[in-house]
Amino acid sequence: MLSSRLSQGMRRAxxxxxxxxxxxxxxxxxxxxxxxxxxxxxxTLNKKKExxxxxxxxxxxxxxxxxxxxxxxxxxxxxxxxxxMVLFGHPNTTTVSFEEVMMMTKAVGRGSKFGLRMVDMPYGxxxxxxQQAVDNAMAFVSQGMGEVMKxxxxxxxxxxxxxxxxxGIPVQGHIGICPMRLPQLSGFRCQGRKAxxxxxxxxxxxxxxxxxxxxxxxxxxxxxxxxxxxxxxxxPVISLGAGLGGDxxxxxxxxxxxxxxxxPRHSKVYKDLIPDMVGVxxxxxxxxxxxxxxxxxxxxxxxxxRKVHDDLKEFAKALNWTSKLEKLEAAEAAGKV
Numbered sequence: 001m002l003s004s005r006l007s008q009g010m011r012r013a014x015x016x017x018x019x020x021x022x023x024x025x026x027x028x029x030x031x032x033x034x035x036x037x038x039x040x041x042x043x044t045l046n047k048k049k050e051x052x053x054x055x056x057x058x059x060x061x062x063x064x065x066x067x068x069x070x071x072x073x074x075x076x077x078x079x080x081x082x083x084x085m086v087l088f089g090h091p092n093t094t095t096v097s098f099e100e101v102m103m104m105t106k107a108v109g110r111g112s113k114f115g116l117r118m119v120d121m122p123y124g125x126x127x128x129x130x131q132q133a134v135d136n137a138m139a140f141v142s143q144g145m146g147e148v149m150k151x152x153x154x155x156x157x158x159x160x161x162x163x164x165x166x167x168g169i170p171v172q173g174h175i176g177i178c179p180m181r182l183p184q185l186s187g188f189r190c191q192g193r194k195a196x197x198x199x200x201x202x203x204x205x206x207x208x209x210x211x212x213x214x215x216x217x218x219x220x221x222x223x224x225x226x227x228x229x230x231x232x233x234x235x236p237v238i239s240l241g242a243g244l245g246g247d248x249x250x251x252x253x254x255x256x257x258x259x260x261x262x263x264p265r266h267s268k269v270y271k272d273l274i275p276d277m278v279g280v281x282x283x284x285x286x287x288x289x290x291x292x293x294x295x296x297x298x299x300x301x302x303x304x305x306r307k308v309h310d311d312l313k314e315f316a317k318a319l320n321w322t323s324k325l326e327k328l329e330a331a332e333a334a335g336k337v
Contacts, residue, residue, distance in 0.1 A: 040075050040116040042148075042170060042214045048075070048247065049236045055248025057217075057238050059120075061087060061104040065253055066111030076238075078118040078150060078250065079105045085261075086254045094123045098136065102144050109145030118172060119146040126151055130163035137164045137171075150174055150217065154200075155207035165212035173208030175201055176221035176242060192222040201225050209233060217250060218242035220266060241266025 038044075048055050057076035060066050061083025069077055083104045084096030101122045108117060119140040126133035126149075140146040151161050152174035161171050176191045192198035202225065205216050215236045218226045223243030230237040230246040237246035241264065254260040255267035263269055287293035302312040316324040 037073065037114045039114055042116075045075065045116070045215065045236050045247075055236055055238060057118075057248055057250040059083070059250070059252040059254075060108055060112075061253075063107040063111040066108040069253075070112035070115050074115050075248070076118050076250075077108055077112055077115040078120055079108050079144075079146065080120045080252060081122045082120075082252050082254070082260075084122075086259060096122050098122055098125055102140065105140055105144030105146050117145065117147045118150050119144065119148070120150045120152075120174075126160050126164065127153075127157065130160050133160040133164050134167045134169075137169045138167065141169060148172060148214070152219075154204040158207040158211040161208065161213065162211035170214045171208075171212070172215040172217055172238070173205065173211070173213035174217045174219060175204045175208070176217075176219040176225075176240075190220050190222060192225040198222060198225050202228065205229050205233065209235065218246065220264075 045055055055075045056073070057078055058069055058074050059080035059082055060069050060074075060077040061079055066077055079101065081093040081096045081101055084090045084093065084100050087104070088096070088100060090096050101119065105117075105119050119137075121136065121140070125136045137149050140149065148170040149164060150172045151157065151164070153161075154175065161173065164171050192201045198221075201218075201221055208216060213235065215238060216229060216233060217238040217240060218229065220241040223245055226237060226239050226242040227245030236248060238248045238250050239246045240250040251267060252260070255263050256270050258269045258272040258274055284293065302315060304310055304312050313325070313328055315321075316328065
């Protein structure tokens with residue numbers, strides 16, 4: 001039951017699962033928030049930066065997570081290509097296809113209406129040319145209900161990013177660890193711990209700002225790089241494993257629950273769901289094997305003696321179902337009908 005898993009505060013925001021009077025599952029209902037939530041816009045994010053309020057950004061890539069994240073007030077729902085690893089078993093993000101990211105984008109679009117929907121443009125989808133970049137970004141907007149894009153790279157990708165922005169689609173620039181470029185970066189290691197490396201990251205951020213990016217996300221950079229950019233840039237700076245000092249934080253949803261094959265050190269596991277999920281699966285397996293599930297409370301029987309009509313007996317007679325007829329007669333003789 002969803003209601004037993006959610007905190008009291010989340011239940012107020014997300015509603016509860018209810019059983020219908022007939023015993024079937026009613027539709028999930030989501031109660032309105034105490035104060036109607038307003039749509040998050042880029043202006044909303046800029047005002048949060050000005051007010052010193054932290055922006056909450058999450059990687060969301062399925063419908064149910066989008067519904068919950070949207071109801072509890074997540075500012076940015078980022079359709080991350082990491083979802084291709086978690087949901088579809090890809091070894092890394094470079095093999096996640098455009099079509100798979102589009103599928104996830106559509107699911108998040110159907111599940112949210114308040115948070116700003118961001119699409120993490122997949123491997124190679126904006127690198128070839130300005131036209132390719134614009135065409136693919138437009139597809140995520142027109143077909144997937146995406147609102148803004150996230151593009152990872154460095155100053156060499158700024159030209160194509162500018163083309164997306166000039167076409168009217170906002171972009172968050174992603175610097176630091178770029179999973180699509182790990183061989184070039186010598187693997188998954190913190191970027192910007194050396195002075196010359198940190199200066200290159202600052203140059204990358206400025207190139208993205210000149211390209212028109214409305215925000216910068218630092219993934220696993222040194223905290224000092226995040227602090228400097230947060231202090232000197234006029235746009236929101238979001239940290240993913242890059243410490244505090246920026247204007248908000250991003251996390252991969254599966255990391256919150258330890259659902260991925262590997263959880264990086266910079267992510268915090270708030271609740272390890274794997275033991276609970278395994279326990280439930282084992283309980284289901286055992287109840288099926290011992291014929292405890294489904295029980296009568298989970299089943300539907302044919303009508304018996306509606307006034308004078310007995311549908312079950314009529315059905316059994318029509319099929320000459322002798323074993324069932326014998327059981328019915330025995331039950332009637334024992335007065336159990």
